[in-house]
Amino acid sequence: MRLIISALCLAGIATIALADERMGIVNDDLTKKECGACHMAFPAGFLPKRSWEALMGNLKDHFGEDASLSAESTAAIRDYLLANAADASGKARGFARGLAADQTPLRISELPRFKREHGTFSEATMKKVGSMSNCAGCHRGAEQGYFDDD
Amino acid sequence: MKQNIMALALVTACLALPAVAVPAVAGPRDDIVAGFAAAAKAADPAFTGFDAARGKALYESQNTASAESPSCASCHSASPLKAGKTRAGKAIDPMAVSVTPDRFTDLEKVEKWFGRNCNTVLGRECTAIEKGDFITYLSGL
Numbered sequence: 001m002r003l004i005i006s007a008l009c010l011a012g013i014a015t016i017a018l019a020d021e022r023m024g025i026v027n028d029d030l031t032k033k034e035c036g037a038c039h040m041a042f043p044a045g046f047l048p049k050r051s052w053e054a055l056m057g058n059l060k061d062h063f064g065e066d067a068s069l070s071a072e073s074t075a076a077i078r079d080y081l082l083a084n085a086a087d088a089s090g091k092a093r094g095f096a097r098g099l100a101a102d103q104t105p106l107r108i109s110e111l112p113r114f115k116r117e118h119g120t121f122s123e124a125t126m127k128k129v130g131s132m133s134n135c136a137g138c139h140r141g142a143e144q145g146y147f148d149d150d
Numbered sequence: 151m152k153q154n155i156m157a158l159a160l161v162t163a164c165l166a167l168p169a170v171a172v173p174a175v176a177g178p179r180d181d182i183v184a185g186f187a188a189a190a191k192a193a194d195p196a197f198t199g200f201d202a203a204r205g206k207a208l209y210e211s212q213n214t215a216s217a218e219s220p221s222c223a224s225c226h227s228a229s230p231l232k233a234g235k236t237r238a239g240k241a242i243d244p245m246a247v248s249v250t251p252d253r254f255t256d257l258e259k260v261e262k263w264f265g266r267n268c269n270t271v272l273g274r275e276c277t278a279i280e281k282g283d284f285i286t287y288l289s290g291l
Contacts, residue, residue, distance in 0.1 A: 039238035064218050065237070066269040069262075130239035137239065 024145025028080040034069060035077070039133045040143055044084035046108045048096045052081040054104050063106075107132075178255040179247070183285055185257070189278035197279065205287025208280055209245075215273030222271060222284075230288055246291040254285045 026032050026041040035041040044052070056078040059067045069077070082088070086096030095111045105111055109118070109132040121129075129137030136142040176184070183200070190197045209222045209230065218237055219225060226245050227234040234242035243250045254260050260281075268276035276284070 037240075038236045039240055060269075063237075064216055064270070066266040068266055068269075130235075131237065134239035 024147065028077075030073060031077045031080050034073060038065075038067070040135050042108060042135075043145070044081045044088075045086050045093060046095050046111075047081075047085060047105065048087045048092060048099065049082050049085040050104045051106060052078065052085055055106060056081065109133075178257075179253075179285070179289065182254060182257050182260055183282055186278045186282035186285070190282060193278060200279070200282040200286040202283070202287040202290050204280075205283035205285070208276075208284055209287060213271050213273070216270055219270050222267065224271075225267075230291055245288050247289045248291055253288065260285075 024043050024045075026035070026043060031044075032041045047055075055062070056074060059069060059074065086093050092099060095108065095113045098112045099105070108114055126132075131137075135147070139147045141147075187197075187200065190200075209226070210228075211222075212220050214220070225234050225236055226242060230245040231249055233244055236242060243253075245253060247253045264276050264281055264284075268274065268280075
């Protein structure tokens with residue numbers, strides 16, 4: 001009996017850890033390195049596949065910056081992001097829920113659920129954080145996948 | 151006494167060794183700069199060498215291709231001895247080789263960032279002369 005309970009506990013912990021990882025952490029070294037050179041490597045699960053396709057298809061003009069990569073790196077990162085996107089399993093999860101099918105947001109901060117959870121910030125707060133892309137400016141554990149600290 | 155002299159000779163020889171060995175093997179940064187020099191010479195036979203002052207002017211130049219990133223200095227900080235910051239708020243190690251010794255030692259990395267950043271800031275590729283000038287400036291601070 002004790003053994004069964006322990007096994008169940010372990011399985012539970014593993015499931016939580018896995019879910020956490022899928023939602024909150026980039027566990028691909030190339031993606032972490034290349035995206036992380038300019039900003040936190042955002043978790044693939046924060047955007048649907050069509051958004052990642054659009055972003056990876058236009059790195060030459062990435063929000064006004066040329067973020068081009070070699071063809072091989074572009075393909076490898078695109079594959080990782082698509083395989084782990086919010087709707088990778090067919091149904092949209094997390095932030096991508098409630099997004100109309102004809103919408104292709106390029107910014108995570110444009111997602112309806114992101115906006116609902118974040119509201120608006122004072123000018124002083126934005127000045128301190130610098131940019132909406134700087135998750136760790138408020139969520140101290142963001143780079144480790146923790147966003148639940150508000 | 152004889153032993154002491156032997157030891158002294160040995161120590162002297164060992165101390166002298168690196169001084170002899172260093173110029174023989176150029177570092178990766180020297181190789182990269184030499185590559186740009188060869189390309190510069192091929193493009194313009196009148197090319198005589200890189201110039202730190204021209205590199206400084208490029209680093210500080212204000213341009214119009216991008217409103218958010220008018221200058222190399224806008225991300226890399228006004229002083230190359232200090233850390234810079236991306237538009238998304240991520241810190242960039244100082245560009246001066248004296249502060250960040252592994253700067254410009256990986257050709258692939260060097261070309262990747264010249265490619266991106268010259269296009270973002272200047273709206274075009276940098277020439278081999280500009281790349282060599284830029285590295286020469288940042289290597290001498």
